[in-house]
Amino acid sequence: MRCTKSLFTLLAAGLLIAAPLAAQADPAEIIDERQEFMKGLGQQLGVARSYVQDGEGTAADVAEAARTIAERAGEIVALFPEGTGMHEVDIETGARPEIWEDPDDFAAKAEGLSEAATSFAELAESTEDPAEIGAGMAALGRDGCGACHRTYREELD
């Protein structure tokens, strides 16, 4: 029993590692994956908005969502392998060629999201005031998401 369980864990871990590698081979998959990933970031922010606007959940939920964004920001760069930009593939993607022209800056923007989300988490751990949390969420959008989207993301149809 124990053995089967750890075998299962091992397999699952193997799958987790293999999945991103496999995806790199196929632009359609990786593009789909990163678009879902981005939507996931948006959903975490939905937690904050529900709290601010509708009083749903707690400030602790908001902090947890922010920590999730901060951690996952580190995955962004790997979701943009070369050859998956908007003029290179016949798939709808808003990934601008600038991503591969200045990869260091793109990585810095991902790091910037992690930092902005960490500050936001700290804010939500120190106050329950919806107005303050609302302002913090706007700052996270501006410094985290907007700083990258302004240069590297183009609107889809």
Add this chain to the structure above:
Amino acid sequence: MLLRALPAFLGLALLVTAAQAQEEQDQEEQTQEEQAEATADLSPAEERGRQVFLAASCAGCHTAPDEGTFLAGGRAISSPFGTFYSPNITPHPEAGLGNWSEAEFARALREGRMPGGSAYYPAFPYTSYTGMSDADVSDLWAYIQTIEPSDQANREHDLSFPFGFRFLLEPWRLLFFEEGRFEPDPALSEEEARGAYLVEVLGHCGECHTPRNRLGAQEQDRAFGGTATGPDGRRVANITPHEDGLADWSAGDIAYYLETGFTPEFDYAGGAMVEVIETSTSQLSDADRQAMAAYLKRLAPLPRE
């Protein structure tokens, strides 16, 4: 030569906006915001002028990136015709507008002419600002007087032949520039009319959101319908209440986007719109954002091109 150069000229305003957006640096914007906020003790007229200034996003073009002096110009705006350098608009007597009269300032903004009479390039969006009310121009002028004067000298535009000749702008103006104050459609409510003024005149939203014809002029029958070939060849969203545009967005959703950049699906704004939100719409009053939203909901719904 003159006629051959003309069509190329017409796309100018468009391309310039593109380059401007792309060169944006977060750093610089924060400084700009701080500087705009630092002017604490303003008279009522000056404070109203500051609101006009924010709604019209003058600072974005007139402050150089990387800690450039506020409104001292020198920002490079590149285009296929060469590079424009925005002028110093601080109230410095030699380097800026210190010796200008209010009438000269009004003429520049609304008629697109220098004190000496030559035409400005439409890189300076006077084609939209022409609708500004007398009161707003006057308040804006009062606010400009509160800016720290800078002696930074203007840099000449670096345009390739023959675009450096300002007289070439005259035929362009004859075809595409109609001077005159904004008059809202009488069918609009007071709030919608305020929104119309903010969207059409101060915010110059159509500079990006309205597609252009082959000659680079805005296609008014497709106003705000978005385009696949906007500034820098990038897509610009359709913001009319059509299903290809904002049909699913409530007025509240639009106002929230203009304040925070978040869409109803928690996407975040991208491209040139990020700068518009940061330097302009996020800094306006809730009432003004709601007015803009109310007006956008009243636009004729248009499908994508």
